[in-house]
Amino acid sequence: MKRVLIAGATGYLGRFLCAQYHRRGWHVTALVRKNSRSADLSADTILQAEATWPETLKGTMAGIDLVVSALGITRQVDGVGYWDVDYQANVNLLEEAQHSKVGHFAFVHVLNADRMDNVPLVAAKAAFVRKLQTADLRSTVIAPTGYYSDMADFLNMAKSGRVWLFGSGQLRINPIHGADLAAAIFDAVDHGTPWADIGGPQTFTQNEIAALCFAVLGTQPRITHLPDVLRRMVLWVLPRIAPRKIAGPAQFFLTAGAMNMTAPSVGTRQLADHFKTQLDQS
Template identity: 75%
Template sequence: MKRVFIAGATGYLGRFLCNEYQARGWHVTALVRKSSIHTNLSANKVVEAEATWSESLTGIFEDYDLVISTLGITRQTDGVGYWDVDYQANVNLLEEALRSNVAQFAFVHVLNADRMENVPLVAAKAAFVRKLQTADIKSTIIAPTGYFSDMADFLKMAQGGRVWLFGNGQNRINPIHGADLAAAIFDTVDEGAPWADIGGPETFTQSDLAKLCFQVLDKTPRITYLPDILRRVILRLLSGIAPRRLAGPAQFFLTAGAMNMTAPASGKRKLAKYFETLLDPEH
């Protein structure tokens, strides 16, 4: 039986990866933080460690065929930032994988990262990717367009009565459900591809997304389009006026929202169904 070690297992994507690899007959070990809640994980084994402390990882990768890391933070809290987690924690995982002669290492990155390296969250991930690509290990980089869970922000705005968009709302995205992405990652890693951009089966403009939210809520669409110059001004001011935990994710979403985030389609799950499930978990 092949063995996979999944870091970031309690996150949105990590849980689906555990499910997928177990369903495909792999022995799954999940790496979780000591302070995390890790019930209901589909894992044969759970290892509690802090990836930011390299000493806590010593020897944990013995006899594994594959390490997959989804490690990363959205909000900088608990005294750690993007360079502590998105970069250094992943470097610690990579170095331990190299010491243990793991055959393959896969990392979940960000689509269009080369256009967003001025964003701290992306810069830290991109620096790790460069290190991984030059390491003496077979690697796969996965760059998803965006998760269904990220699209819930549009739904929250619609629930508040209005969706606010910058520009003309015509930038496109084909977000993907975590289960579909996990399946696509399995296939991509299994094929040995060095890099894959992956999106979902439906492509939306931002205006389409807003309208879909109101449709699911059975409300008349109320959308306000703000001038894009306002977005650019906010980006310049963010780091000086907003707390670090808010400035980081805002910089990413304001930057990514100004470009098309589309990639080859994969999966079959529909965003409207996901929204309906959020509104009614029994749906």
């Protein structure tokens, strides 16, 4: 039986990765932090370790064939930042994988990272990707367009009565459900693909996502477009006045939201169904 270690296992994508590999007959080791919610993971082994502390990883990858890392932070907590986690913690995983002779390392990156090198979250991931691509093991880099869970900001604004968009709202994205992305990652790694840009089955403009939110809610659409110069002003001001845990994710979403985020389509799960599920659970 092949053995995979999944880092970031308790995150949105990590849970689907555990389920996907388990369903495909792999022995799944889920790397989790202490006190994280791991009881419901589809994993054969739960491994508690702090990837930011390399000494806690020693010996954890003996017999592992593949490491898949969805490890990263969007909102900074516990005093650690993007360079601590998105870069250094993944470097620690990579070095332990090399020491343990793991054959393959897959990493979940960001689409259009080369156009967002001024965003700390993306810069840290990109620096790790450069290190991974020069390592002496096979690697796969996955660059998704955006998760369905990221679309919650649209739904939350619609629930409050109005969706605010910068610019014309005509920029496009085909976000993807975590389960569909996990299946696509499995296939990309299985085929030995070095790099895979991956998007979901439906492409929307930002206006169309906003309208979809109101349709799911059954309320009248109220969409307000703000001048893009205001977005650029916010991007300039935020790092100077806001704490990192606020400025960091805002920089990412404001930057990614100003470009088309589309990639080859995979999967079948519909965004409207995801929104309905979120409303049922709220």
